[in-house]
Amino acid sequence: MSGFIVLSVAPINIILDRSCDKWKESSGRNFALDACGPIDLFIAMAECEVNGCRFFYQDRGPKDGRSVPVIVFVHGLLWDSSMFEHQLAALESSYRCIAIDLRGQGKTEVTDTGYSISDQGMDIQQIIEHLAIAQYHFVGLSMGGFIGMRLAAWEPERVLSLTVIGSSAGPEPDKTQVKYRRLAWVARWFGIGPIASRIMPIMFGASFMKNALRSGERRHWLGKLKANSKFGVQRATLGVIEREDYRPRLELIFCPTLIMVGDEDTATPIVKAEDIVAGVKGAELCVIPQAGHSASIEQAELVSTMITDFLTKLYK
Secondary structure, eight states, X not given: OTTEEEEXXXXXXXXXXXXXXXXXXXXXXXXXXETTEEEEOSEEEEEEEETTEEEEEEEEOOTTOOOOOEEEEEOOTTOOGGGGHHHHHXXXXXXXXXXXXXXXXXXXXXXXXXXXXXXXXXXXXXXXXXXXXXXXXXXXXTHHHHHHHHHHHHOTTTEEEEEEESOOSSOOOHHHXXXXXXHHXXXXXXXXXXXXXXXXXXXXXXXXXXXGGGHHHHHHHHHHHHTSOHHHHHHHXXXXXTOOOXXXXXXXXXXXXXXXXXXXXXXXXXXXXXXXXXXXXXXXEEEETTOXXXXXXXXXXXXXXXXXXXXXXXXX
């Protein structure tokens, strides 16, 4: 938990993220913006233990106790549930939003095993069972998208809709497998710090990386990268690059599906999104301008609007 203060008020933990040098108490609900960029302050996270791992997750929704549809959010490799902060804030008044930190990432426990994409899909299933959620919408970015496609195929009666951002249904290409294995090896022995400057341009597009007005945000997310557990990073990365080719099973996905991809995404370029759209009947494709692999951060407001509009159409 390096870089964090945890105040336990069972069964909720209050997490104070000090990954940035400058931090202050937020006057807002969960999120602040100061000279160093967005800072996660006073984020209430619940916890549960499933499949031999202690998971942390955000559980947010209307304060008046209304019964509302559920959205499950799952983040990308090397990040945590905070990468959906804008989307959670935009949707929590109308939906119950469950945003989960995956095994070995964020606040969730680092375990020795259980990092294959299928294993992590089963983790999400068990958390949803723990929360007694019968049906839900799913939003996943990158690694979260890998998981979401599997859940939608495994449990078509439970997944009401699927939103996938910056992801792929195919296996990791041989060329990038070699590159990412090297990065995983360095992370395992030396931590993310020595390679963080090489990872940031993979995670973010040129528009975000070159925008002087967003330097504080870049520092924040760089701090997030460096705060990762070196063991969790290695194991989660291997789970991603060793994933199976899921394209033959896309025909098993029947729910309304929205595929988003940044026009500057070099990790999973537009052709990967087109593959998913070709395999899922009726899937919609939306290209996000001036966004790379982390569109929920880079174009937060636009992504929030697109998810809101997509879901609203389903209830008309």
